Amino acid sequence: xxxxNRYLIGIFLTFMSMSAFAAEGDPSAFSAMLAGISSGVxxxxxxxxxxxxxxxxxxxxxxxTKFPIIVGWLFVAAIIFTFYFGFVQFRRAGLALNIVRGKxxxxxxxxxxxxxxxxxxxxxxxxTVGLGNIAGVGVAVAIGGxxxxxxxxxxxxxxxxxxxxxxxxxxxxxxxxxxGAISGGPMYYLRDAMAERGFxxxxxxxxxxFALMCILGSFGGGNMFQANQAHAMLTYAFDVPPEYGIITGxxxxxxxxxxxxxxxxxxxxxxxxxxxxxxxxxLGMGLIVILMNLGQIGAAFAAIFDGAFTGAGVAGxxxxxxxxxxxxxxFSNEAGIGSxxxxxxxxxxxxxxxxxxxxxxxxxxxxxxxxxxxxxxITIAGxxxxxxxxxxxxxxxxxxxxxxxxxxxxxxxxALAVIMFAFSTMISWSYYGLKAWTYLFGEGKxxxxxxxxxxxxxxIVGATIQFGAVIDFSDAAIFAMSIFNIIGLYFLMPIVKDxxxxxxxxxxxGEIKKYK
Amino acid sequence: xxxxxTPVDLKRTLIQKGPKFxxxxxxxxxNTAYLKPTISSLLxxxxxxxxxxxxxxxSVIVYVKNSQLDFAIFLMIFGVAITxxxxxxxxxxxxxxxxxKETGKFKNNTDRTVHIENIISLxxxxxxxxxxxxxxxxxxxxxLLTKNGRRVNILNHNDLQQLKSDAEKxxxxxxxxxxxxxxxxxx
Numbered sequence: 001x002x003x004x005n006r007y008l009i010g011i012f013l014t015f016m017s018m019s020a021f022a023a024e025g026d027p028s029a030f031s032a033m034l035a036g037i038s039s040g041v042x043x044x045x046x047x048x049x050x051x052x053x054x055x056x057x058x059x060x061x062x063x064x065t066k067f068p069i070i071v072g073w074l075f076v077a078a079i080i081f082t083f084y085f086g087f088v089q090f091r092r093a094g095l096a097l098n099i100v101r102g103k104x105x106x107x108x109x110x111x112x113x114x115x116x117x118x119x120x121x122x123x124x125x126x127x128t129v130g131l132g133n134i135a136g137v138g139v140a141v142a143i144g145g146x147x148x149x150x151x152x153x154x155x156x157x158x159x160x161x162x163x164x165x166x167x168x169x170x171x172x173x174x175x176x177x178x179x180g181a182i183s184g185g186p187m188y189y190l191r192d193a194m195a196e197r198g199f200x201x202x203x204x205x206x207x208x209x210f211a212l213m214c215i216l217g218s219f220g221g222g223n224m225f226q227a228n229q230a231h232a233m234l235t236y237a238f239d240v241p242p243e244y245g246i247i248t249g250x251x252x253x254x255x256x257x258x259x260x261x262x263x264x265x266x267x268x269x270x271x272x273x274x275x276x277x278x279x280x281x282x283l284g285m286g287l288i289v290i291l292m293n294l295g296q297i298g299a300a301f302a303a304i305f306d307g308a309f310t311g312a313g314v315a316g317x318x319x320x321x322x323x324x325x326x327x328x329x330x331f332s333n334e335a336g337i338g339s340x341x342x343x344x345x346x347x348x349x350x351x352x353x354x355x356x357x358x359x360x361x362x363x364x365x366x367x368x369x370x371x372x373x374x375x376x377x378i379t380i381a382g383x384x385x386x387x388x389x390x391x392x393x394x395x396x397x398x399x400x401x402x403x404x405x406x407x408x409x410x411x412x413x414x415a416l417a418v419i420m421f422a423f424s425t426m427i428s429w430s431y432y433g434l435k436a437w438t439y440l441f442g443e444g445k446x447x448x449x450x451x452x453x454x455x456x457x458x459x460i461v462g463a464t465i466q467f468g469a470v471i472d473f474s475d476a477a478i479f480a481m482s483i484f485n486i487i488g489l490y491f492l493m494p495i496v497k498d499x500x501x502x503x504x505x506x507x508x509x510g511e512i513k514k515y516k
Numbered sequence: 517x518x519x520x521x522t523p524v525d526l527k528r529t530l531i532q533k534g535p536k537f538x539x540x541x542x543x544x545x546x547n548t549a550y551l552k553p554t555i556s557s558l559l560x561x562x563x564x565x566x567x568x569x570x571x572x573x574x575s576v577i578v579y580v581k582n583s584q585l586d587f588a589i590f591l592m593i594f595g596v597a598i599t600x601x602x603x604x605x606x607x608x609x610x611x612x613x614x615x616x617k618e619t620g621k622f623k624n625n626t627d628r629t630v631h632i633e634n635i636i637s638l639x640x641x642x643x644x645x646x647x648x649x650x651x652x653x654x655x656x657x658x659x660l661l662t663k664n665g666r667r668v669n670i671l672n673h674n675d676l677q678q679l680k681s682d683a684e685k686x687x688x689x690x691x692x693x694x695x696x697x698x699x700x701x702x703x
Binding site for chain 1: 560563564566567570571574584586587590594598644646652
């Protein structure tokens with residue numbers, strides 16, 4: 001293993017020197033070479049994985065447009081969960097806030113190293129702000145017009161129920177692996193909870209299906225998309241040629257490499273500490289832009305509501321706006337996807353419901369508050385005009401241009417924030433992917449190393465490519481996770497309903513004490 | 517004045533986090549025992565320094581070739597930050613952590629020097645390192661206890677087998693009791 005580690009470091013150092021050479025060498029030959037690689041990667045994804053994208057985003061004709069079934073799948077599930085759990089995200093919002101504020105935590109039982117609920121909230125806040133809020137909203141508004149924002153908000157409000165559901169199950173059915181590590185998430189609740197309900201065979205199938213899609217998702221949306229948009233931001237802010245993405249990729253991959261292969265918790269800890277400040281910086285910039293343009297807020301909201309119900313200028317009209325809103329909101333808050341259940345499963349709690357309730361706050365903050373703020377900034381700037389076909393600025397570049405429209409130097413802060421968010425998200429998804437990988441192939445240094453190496457290679461690929469096929473694949477892989485997750489969730493609804501009823505009853509009876 | 521007696525909780529770990537690899541081993545001489553960093557951990561820390569220096573070099577290239585001040589500054593800030601971070605990671609490796617029977621002292625260059633004669637026992641503790649990224653892995657500490665009730669960390673890493681082996685040898689070297697105080701961790 002030691003030898004392998006040294007060998008890997010050698011490979012990375014070679015890559016680094018190649019990049020340095022590239023920066024100094026003949027730029028036209030280098031650009032042509034990279035364009036060739038990028039084109040080759042795009043062709044590969046189109047030829048070999050295009051069928052996967054088409055399958056996941058299979059669309060049914062609705063009026064004069066096509067509606068992706070998967071988007072409806074997530075939206076309908078969120079509506080059903082909202083009704084089934086009695087609008088838990090609204091009726092138990094007070095309880096969720098009280099848990100976060102530590103009202104149900106015994107002040108004398110706090111152990112060394114245990115995070116306070118306030119810390120948990122700031123962690124949750126920083127965890128929800130990411131490229132989905134910056135680049136995702138840029139894509140939604142560029143293609144779906146301002147009206148897409150309304151549907152994002154709707155998706156965020158309903159998605160709170162999905163997140164409550166899956167995060168509760170994630171904690172309830174987590175397991176301790178032979179190494180002592182805690183592992184949880186849809187793989188485990190689909191397998192174990194479904195067996196409890198008498199659907200063991202189906203549960204195992206769904207768990208394996210989810211794990212496979214989670215691995216693809218970790219390479220796609222959790223990795224390539226992040227690296228790609230990080231470089232796109234550098235291209236916008238500093239005019240870095242797109243083909244120099246390989247340098248961005250190698251630098252990011254080297255840092256990811258040290259964390260996931262080296263097992264260095266320090267950089268992940270530093271990222272955890274820095275990302276909340278980046279989130280605060282992003283929110284601060286958004287508020288400044290909104291305050292500078294207070295007079296236009298009314299018109300911006302009017303454009304959002306009009307666009308939601310008229311779909312003016314959007315291909316597919318209202319349905320087109322709705323599709324983009326729902327797609328980007330799901331990509332941002334990950335409700336129903338199952339990834340959040342993996343992250344939340346490591347929490348220290350005796351009551352799974354408390355984690356589910358706290359998790360409901362994330363789609364609210366992520367989508368209802370922060371995505372709306374980004375959409376307002378874009379709408380106020382007015383750089384995105386009909387027809388909304390994504391031909392002009394889109395993604396992170398549209399968002400950055402809109403911020404810079406009010407305060408020119410904001411693009412530099414945004415570049416800093418985007419890189420930090422991209423890195424943080426890649427680290428998170430590397431662990432989600434690894435959990436899925438170990439679920440399928442078992443724990444073992446050699447097998448885990450294979451995943452980690454592939455993950456690092458995909459960082460470079462993601463930053464290098466300039467074409468849509470890889471981005472489409474990234475999207476499809478993330479959405480594919482929801483297919484297996486949600487089928488299982490339908491079977492497991494009674495478990496969480498009983499758990500919620502029991503928790504609420506114990507709170508009301510005073511069995512679960514309120515300390516403040 | 518009444519002095520209240522506070523019991524020392526030996527089961528409590530002293531450091532919140534720890535690496536997911538073996539960071540050090542203990543090397544024994546006739547009269548000394550010192551901590552030696554493992555090469556692989558050292559190399560992973562060097563990655564940060566290399567990346568940081570690369571970005572700083574790139575910054576200079578960008579400025580010299582394109583006179584693009586804003587990007588050069590951006591790269592330089594990132595480069596300096598990552599290099600500094602790498603250096604802080606390397607710093608503990610440069611420290612000599614030693615039990616020296618000749619001077620009768622244990623020095624780790626972090627805590628106050630401990631007189632070896634004051635060390636009464638060694639403990640192995642375990643913990644679960646968790647983070648918002650969903651990372652969770654077990655990590656282990658080897659700590660010492662002095663007769664004054666002071667606890668000092670000696671080792672903190674993920675390789676239990678090596679840590680146990682080092683702890684046993686160290687207990688013999690110091691002629692003190694070694695206690696395995698690992699506990700079941702329920703999250």
